[in-house]
Each structure stands twice: as structure tokens, then as C-alpha cells.
Amino acid sequence: MTRVVVIDYGMGNLHSVGKALESVAEFERVIISSDKEQLKQADKIVFPGVGAIKDCMAALSLDLRETVLEQIKNKPTLAICVGMQMLLESSEENDGVEGLNILNGKITKIKSNDHIKVPHMGWNKVKFLKDHFLLRNIPDSSFFYFVHSYCCLESSDALAETEHGRNFISALEKDNIFAVQFHPEKSQAEGLKLYKNFLDWSI
Amino acid sequence: MSVSKRIIPCLDVDKGRVVKGVNFLNIRDAGDPVEIAKRYDNEGADEITMLDITASHETRDTTYKTVEDIASQVFIPLTVGGGVRNIDDIKTLLRSGADKVSINTSAVENPDFVKAAADKFGSQCIVVAVDAKARNGEEGSWEVVTYGGRNRTNIDVVEWTQQVQEYGAGEILLTSMDRDGTKEGFDNNLVSKVSGSIPIPVIASGGVGNLDHLIDGIKIGGAEAVLAASIFHFSEYSIAEAKEAMRASGIEVRI
Structure with a gap:
């Protein structure tokens, strides 16, 4: 049985992610855990994250961080929201935080103005820049649910973009890693399709 | 383009049952919050807000169970408000599956609670609900009220929303107590004044009687989202309409 481990390091709406994965799982077992052994035995890894990136990085203890880095080298991995941001090089949030440097790109603050509210909160279109297995059966420019105040504007790993005042990168991919700024677990049918595709993904 | 404007149906829940009348055809149990949430989800609701109006604090477990049941079956954002008094209340709601919590009276009584909550859980899940009433005789001025409008606080609404935004609120749920229940439409002067003075999204609430009111809340009020209860509950209009x-x-909008 395929074991999907959602990393529980104290940051993230794990209930929502877990329930959404379970609702599309057929043969997979969804495990929410911070246990290093569980992570080592995982076939697939989900890396969520909400809140401030400094807190997320701090919550990922040195110990766990090493295991995570080791395990996401080859296993199919899905990173969500601040989980995605943590995989990049750095973020200017909290006066500057270093990332895990697995994906290309930096995180900067979204600028508000008369028409643009921050946080970017709500449903927005995700425009695909290229094709990917995880986008299977999902129409281009589908709506997904976002909540964030920081974003990635440029990346050589960009897979999709979204406009809020200006274009930013809403999904990235590289080898075994798929990372999204939006929340598939809150994005109704299209979000569940993405989770289903993740479960079906083999690399 | 930027982010879509949102429609948020609101469920008033008392002891685990939806109250204030829900009248759907083809629904097995019209008092069951899960059934109703699923119905709204199918119709295209962008989020769901559940307001726990249970007077007694002893039935809190029922609330958590309801949140868990909705969150297990409806995969759109769920905000829960009513009786959120401390950090533990928030933690339990988020663990039960709420995505955001709405804080009202406790914020007014202790503004630092907003700061503590946002620091601990992140601004993205802290909604501050503000009940506003026009100040007698003062044009374009509103004060914060609590306890369903019975208690006036003399706190200026615009200053208050600016303060809680600085304290880390991610969103404001702004209800006009002058309009609530009247079906005359939002107080768009209020919505526009508040929305224009803070960078975070404002959800307009109170007074919706028809679909034009929803449109006005966004076009005239400048709200990012509109919240309504009764026009959807009684199937006067569907969310799709x-x-x-x-x-x-x-x-x-997302269609």
C-alpha cells in the first residue's frame, strides 16, 4: 500500500489536507506525522505550511529538517503555500529568512494599492505555463483558493502563474517536486483532482 | 484581473442545528449544517461562514463536532465565529477543521487577543468581526457595538479596523447593525469608508434583500466579499443566480 505522509511540524491546516487526500485515496494510506521513521517509510510526501515563514522554519527542527531534505530528494513531494515558499532560496518576510534552496526563486511582499488587497485572499485563476501530470484533467485557468501576503515573482522552475495586481508564480515543479502557492484542499473539485493526480503520480 | 469577489453564505448554528429558518427543497434535513453547507458548496459558494450562536458555553463540543463534520465533506474555506474567547478556543476550532476563526466581542474587550492570535496562528486565519452602528446625529461616523447591538462602545469603527489590522487581523467581517435584518441593502457608506482605509479585505454584511444589493456592496462599497444568510436560506435566490x-x-467571480 502506498504510504502518503503529511509532515506534521506544527504548522499547517493538516486536518484539511488529510481529509482532502483521504477523500480521493483509493489504495493509499494517508498518515499525518512528524515521526522520522514514518517519513523514511513514506512513498510520497506532502509538505504543508501556514503562518509566518520564520515560525515555519523554526518549527522544522534541525533534526527533522535533515530527514525532510533527505526524503524529498527522490520521493514524489507536494509542497503547499508556505511549504512551497520554504523550498525556495529566500523570503523577505520577517526581515529576511533563508529557504531550503531546492527550487529556484525568491519570495517578496505583495504590494497593496487602491485595487489590490493584501493578503491575496480568495479564488483566482491559475494559468498553466507548461504541462504536467498533476494538472491532468484540470482545465487551464481554473480557479484555486489562495491566502498569502508574499509571493514568488520569477523562477526557472515556474509551472503556472496568477495575476493579483501583477503576475506571480502560483505553481512550480522540478523533478520529483510539485509546489503550489494555493490550497488544493480548499479549492473544491479542481483541488481534489490535483490531489488525485498526486496520488496517481509515479516518477 | 486580480482575485475574484467572493460570495459567502452564513449559517447561524444553535446547539448544532441551523436556525433562523432554512427552507430548501430536496434536502433531507433542513436543520443539519452539514447538509446545508454541502448544498451551498454545490451551488458555487466561495466560502462558508458558520456562526455559533449557542448561548451556553457547555455545548462547545457540539460546535467542534459540527465543524469537523462540515470540514470533512466540504472542501472550500470554512470560517467559524461566535464565542471565540481565548487561544485554546482557536486552536480547537482549527484542529476541528476551521480554516479561519472570527473574533468579535473578545477583540473589543481585549484587543491584545487579536495580536496574540495572529502571532500564534498567522493573520490568514484571523478574521475580526466588527458590528457597526451609526453614531446618532453624526453623518458618516460609526461606532463599534457589542452584544448584538445592545452595547455601544464609543469606539470609532474606522479607527478600530485600522488598529486590529495593525495587530494582525487578516480580514474584517463588517456588519451594519442598522441594516441587519432590514433587507434594505448594505450600508455602503460604511463599507466604502472602512474598505478605503485598510489594506486587508473587507466582507460586507447586514441588510441583503436582493441580488442588486450584493452587486452594490462590491461596486459601491468596494467590498472584497459579500456575506448573506436569509436570501440564500429561503431559496429566494441560489448562489449560482x-x-x-x-x-x-x-x-x-468564480463560476
Whole structure:
């Protein structure tokens, strides 16, 4: 049985992610855990994250961080929201935080103005820049649910973009890693399709 | 384009049952919050807000169970408000599956609670609900009220929303107590004044009687989202109809 481990390091709406994965799982077992052994035995890894990136990085203890880095080298991995941001090089949030440097790109603050509210909160279109297995059966420019105040504007790993005042990168991919700024677990049918595709993904 | 404008149906829940009348055909149990949430989800609701109006604090477990049941079956954002008094209340709600919590009276009584909550859980899940009433005799001025409008606080609404935004609120749920229940439409002067003075999204609430009111809340009030209860509960309009009307008026919505 395929074991999907959602990393529980104290940051993230794990209930929502877990329930959404379970609702599309057929043969997979969804495990929410911070246990290093569980992570080592995982076939697939989900890396969520909400809140401030400094807190997320701090919550990922040195110990766990090493295991995570080791395990996401080859296993199919899905990173969500601040989980995605943590995989990049750095973020200017909290006066500057270093990332895990697995994906290309930096995180900067979204600028508000008369028409643009921050946080970017709500449903927005995700425009695909290229094709990917995880986008299977999902129409281009589908709506997904976002909540964030920081974003990635440029990346050589960009897979999709979204406009809020200006274009930013809403999904990235590289080898075994798929990372999204939006929340598939809150994005109704299209979000569940993405989770289903993740479960079906083999690399 | 930027982010779509949102329609948020609100469920008032007392001891685990939806109250204030829900009247749907083809629904097995019209008092069951899960059934109703699923119905709204199918119709295209962008989020769901559940307001726990249970007077007694002893039935809190029922609330958590309801949140868990909705969150297990409805995969759109869920905000829960009513009786959120401390950090533990928030933690339990989020663990039960709420995505955001709405803080009202406790914020007014202790503004630092907003700061503590946002620091601990992140601004993205802290909604501050503000009940506003026009100040007697003062044009364009509103004060914060609590306890369903019975208690006036003399706190200026615009200053208050600026303060809680600085303290880390991610969103404001702004209810006009002058309009609530009247079906005369939002107080768009209020919505526009508040929305224009803070960078975070404002959800307009109180007074919706028809679909034009929803459109006005966004076009005139400048709200990012509109919240309504009764027009959807009694099937006067479906959420799908509301979205069609908004789109026809040129508002970007998720359809």
C-alpha cells in the first residue's frame, strides 16, 4: 500500500489536507506525522505550511529538517503555500529568512494599492505555463483558493502563474517536486483532482 | 484581473442545528449544517461562514463536532465565529477543521487577543468581526457595538479596523447593525469608508434583500466579499443566480 505522509511540524491546516487526500485515496494510506521513521517509510510526501515563514522554519527542527531534505530528494513531494515558499532560496518576510534552496526563486511582499488587497485572499485563476501530470484533467485557468501576503515573482522552475495586481508564480515543479502557492484542499473539485493526480503520480 | 469577489453564505448554528429558518427543497434535513453547507458548496459558494450562536458555553463540543463534520465533506474555506474567547478556543476550532476563526466581542474587550492570535496562528486565519452602528446625529461616523447591538462602545469603527489590522487581523467581517435584518441593502457608506482605509479585505454584511444589493456592496462599497444568510436560506435566490448576476454586472467571480 502506498504510504502518503503529511509532515506534521506544527504548522499547517493538516486536518484539511488529510481529509482532502483521504477523500480521493483509493489504495493509499494517508498518515499525518512528524515521526522520522514514518517519513523514511513514506512513498510520497506532502509538505504543508501556514503562518509566518520564520515560525515555519523554526518549527522544522534541525533534526527533522535533515530527514525532510533527505526524503524529498527522490520521493514524489507536494509542497503547499508556505511549504512551497520554504523550498525556495529566500523570503523577505520577517526581515529576511533563508529557504531550503531546492527550487529556484525568491519570495517578496505583495504590494497593496487602491485595487489590490493584501493578503491575496480568495479564488483566482491559475494559468498553466507548461504541462504536467498533476494538472491532468484540470482545465487551464481554473480557479484555486489562495491566502498569502508574499509571493514568488520569477523562477526557472515556474509551472503556472496568477495575476493579483501583477503576475506571480502560483505553481512550480522540478523533478520529483510539485509546489503550489494555493490550497488544493480548499479549492473544491479542481483541488481534489490535483490531489488525485498526486496520488496517481509515479516518477 | 486580480482575485475574484467572493460570495459567502452564513449559517447561524444553535446547539448544532441551523436556525433562523432554512427552507430548501430536496434536502433531507433542513436543520443539519452539514447538509446545508454541502448544498451551498454545490451551488458555487466561495466560502462558508458558520456562526455559533449557542448561548451556553457547555455545548462547545457540539460546535467542534459540527465543524469537523462540515470540514470533512466540504472542501472550500470554512470560517467559524461566535464565542471565540481565548487561544485554546482557536486552536480547537482549527484542529476541528476551521480554516479561519472570527473574533468579535473578545477583540473589543481585549484587543491584545487579536495580536496574540495572529502571532500564534498567522493573520490568514484571523478574521475580526466588527458590528457597526451609526453614531446618532453624526453623518458618516460609526461606532463599534457589542452584544448584538445592545452595547455601544464609543469606539470609532474606522479607527478600530485600522488598529486590529495593525495587530494582525487578516480580514474584517463588517456588519451594519442598522441594516441587519432590514433587507434594505448594505450600508455602503460604511463599507466604502472602512474598505478605503485598510489594506486587508473587507466582507460586507447586514441588510441583503436582493441580488442588486450584493452587486452594490462590491461596486459601491468596494467590498472584497459579500456575506448573506436569509436570501440564500429561503431559496429566494441560489448562489449560482447571485454569481450570474454579479458577472453580468461586470464583476469577476468564480463560476
